[in-house]
Amino acid sequence: MADPIHQFEINKIATLGHIGGHEIAFTNSALFMAITVVGIWALLVGGSSRRALVPGRMQSIAELSYEFVANTIQSTAGKEGMKFFPFVFTLFMFILMANMIGIVPYTFTVTSHIIITAMLAIMVFLTVIVYGFYRNGLKFFRLFVPSGIPIYILPLIVFIEVLSFLSRPISHSVRLFANMLAGHITLKVLAGFITMMIGSLGIVGWLGAVLPLGMVVAITALEVLVAFLQAYVFAILTCIYLNDAIHPGH
């Protein structure tokens, strides 16, 4: 049976050098990051190159993604959140494109590695902290002190608020990582059943393989949904966190 973990392995294509004792290599992960960037560039910049008044297919997708992210920011973080539009748009498109490319067989899913999703989440986390203090100064700490709380339980509430704030990057990154990882493992395991049945049971196996094949098809469709949904969830959580930086205090 095919190893379901095999697809997450990172393979060196070329070693480029070392930084502080760490080997820096051009890997399949790097290759697919580049494909992701080029794909987004082709979609957004190439798709809108005709600047048509009545958009074609590609331009429609570019405009839809633009409006979708813009509306998401405006509905969660208000007009002021629009200064983070390039950042959120970049995050959303990167995750969406990486997830979608990852569904294609034989590709590598960039977002199935915790280090990448952690970096995405830490960027958001640091942006919230830096912008929160830059815009609000020490009033940013009001984020941890909800108003209208009796003084005797306030320490507990503040402790919980701080804890939940600090755990944000973890949940933010693990959610995306785990969804991608689990989905791809599920697909691989079910696909493995097909080859296993055919290989060991002959004609009965051919018939029996129909069930896992149907499930692979269904779960692939589900994975397309999950790929979009996780990008959306990541983006909307980013907007909600940025809203905390813009308007601290509940």
Place this chain on the structure above:
Amino acid sequence: MATSARTEVPGGKPQFPPFNKETFASQLVWFAIAFVALYLIISKLAIPRIGGIMAARSGQIEGDLAEANRLKAQSDAAIAAYEKALADARGRAQTLAAETRERLNAEAEVRRKKLEAELAEKLLAAEKTIAATKLAAMSNVRTIAAETTAAIVERLIGSTPAPAVVDAAVADVLKR
């Protein structure tokens, strides 16, 4: 990817790839490059262009709507002007017709009066002629009566009466 060798930790046990720290440095470097490149592409190229396209579109739609409104106002004004011209023309035609009617009426009246006067004149002349003729006829009647009387008397008595006596007798009869 058949050529890939599972990354081995020193212990020799295969490691779960997402948790293999040896790959972190490479991934971080390439992620930073990719993300910065993507951020630049999106913020410098994609957003201005797509935003521009959409702004141009809404501008075009607004402009077209404004142009349509302007044209509609223009055609409304033209219709109003046409209707006003029509009403004016109708009014003028009515005035003209009334004037003409009055003028013609007056002329006809004048002609009628003139004609009536002429007729009256003619009537008067005719009456005069009739009176004259009647007078003449009456005097003729007297003469004829006198002559006839004289002749009758002559036949009856064989002598011609005196004209004065005849005249007196005729006058006496005519008076009755």
